Amino acid sequence: MNWITRIRSAAERIKTAVRKRASKAEIAASKYISCHGVPVEKKIIEQNNFVCPECNKHHLMSPSQRFNMMFGENNWKKINSQMVKDPDVYNWVDTKKYTDRLKEAKKITGQDNAILSCESKINDIDVVVSAVNFRFIGGSISMDEGENVLASVQTAIDKKCPYIFVSASGGMRMMTNMLSLMQMTRMTIAINELRKNNLPYIVVITNPTTGGLSASIVSTSDICIGEGGNQGGATFAFAGRRIVETTTKGELPTDFQTVSWQQSKGQVDMVLDRKDITHTIGTLLSILLKKHKSENIEENNSLIKDPVQENKEAS
Numbered sequence: 001m002n003w004i005t006r007i008r009s010a011a012e013r014i015k016t017a018v019r020k021r022a023s024k025a026e027i028a029a030s031k032y033i034s035c036h037g038v039p040v041e042k043k044i045i046e047q048n049n050f051v052c053p054e055c056n057k058h059h060l061m062s063p064s065q066r067f068n069m070m071f072g073e074n075n076w077k078k079i080n081s082q083m084v085k086d087p088d089v090y091n092w093v094d095t096k097k098y099t100d101r102l103k104e105a106k107k108i109t110g111q112d113n114a115i116l117s118c119e120s121k122i123n124d125i126d127v128v129v130s131a132v133n134f135r136f137i138g139g140s141i142s143m144d145e146g147e148n149v150l151a152s153v154q155t156a157i158d159k160k161c162p163y164i165f166v167s168a169s170g171g172m173r174m175m176t177n178m179l180s181l182m183q184m185t186r187m188t189i190a191i192n193e194l195r196k197n198n199l200p201y202i203v204v205i206t207n208p209t210t211g212g213l214s215a216s217i218v219s220t221s222d223i224c225i226g227e228g229g230n231q232g233g234a235t236f237a238f239a240g241r242r243i244v245e246t247t248t249k250g251e252l253p254t255d256f257q258t259v260s261w262q263q264s265k266g267q268v269d270m271v272l273d274r275k276d277i278t279h280t281i282g283t284l285l286s287i288l289l290k291k292h293k294s295e296n297i298e299e300n301n302s303l304i305k306d307p308v309q310e311n312k313e314a315s
């Protein structure tokens with residue numbers, strides 16, 4: 001075998017390996033998922049609120065699936081918001097037309113834009129919740145998403161109830177450039193209005209939350225809950241790990257930019273498994289709004305620790 005034959009046979013082996021790798025469509029159509037190196041039936045993960053019972057990986061969940069989990073099947077009312085007349089102001093084309101990407105995202109998710117918002121109740125307390133769908137162009141934020149947040153915050157103000165934001169985003173939508181970046185300011189102003197009305201604002205950070213959303217509405221909450229899971233839980237960052245690594249030229253810890261790591265730096269108040277989030281929000285809201293129900297009193301008391309008693313115990 002001469003060197004030309006050897007290279008040809010190596011090239012054939014590479015081609016075969018590449019061909020064997022499943023495509024995105026094949027992965028989506030498969031009944032199985034492999035999050036810890038062993039195939040698990042998707043159905044089992046779905047029945048467990050999209051959390052792997054073996055490795056505790058918290059898989060992506062759409063806003064409607066999350067609302068069903070939080071409030072019960074269809075026990076929530078969608079909040080509608082205005083849609084901009086021309087979403088493609090810059091006539092953006094990259095590998096695809098932006099208008100085609102939008103059409104595809106709407107078809108995949110069944111949503112008008114990346115954010116779905118609703119009204120419902122937790123512990124008999126009225127709440128307004130917005131959640132980002134990462135499958136809608138990477139959960140990126142543009143004008144329609146900004147409008148949705150504004151409409152939802154206004155609903156919370158009108159109903160005098162708390163606002164909850166469940167994040168998952170790659171950042172602002174580059175296809176709409178400055179008009180997208182402007183939404184960071186608009187959403188922050190909306191949260192300030194909520195604050196002026198003394199209404200609680202809780203953020204739930206799910207995987208992944210990065211870019212402009214981290215730098216605006218996510219970082220201005222009263223209480224910040226990180227969704228846990230394996231390997232430190234959800235990613236919560238502004239710039240990604242590789243960018244930081246290249247810039248600092250230093251070694252980064254394995255759990256860098258996870259919610260657990262951010263909690264150790266004071267950026268996140270608590271890290272909870274998905275199944276515990278709604279219940280904890282309910283308890284927190286009953287404390288903040290002084291709506292103690294008899295069954296919550298004991299639990300609330302255990303959360304509100306007496307600092308004097310704590311000091312005594314410590315000494």
Ligand SMILES: [Zn+2]
Binds near residue numbers: 034035036053056057
């Ligand atoms: Zn797993």
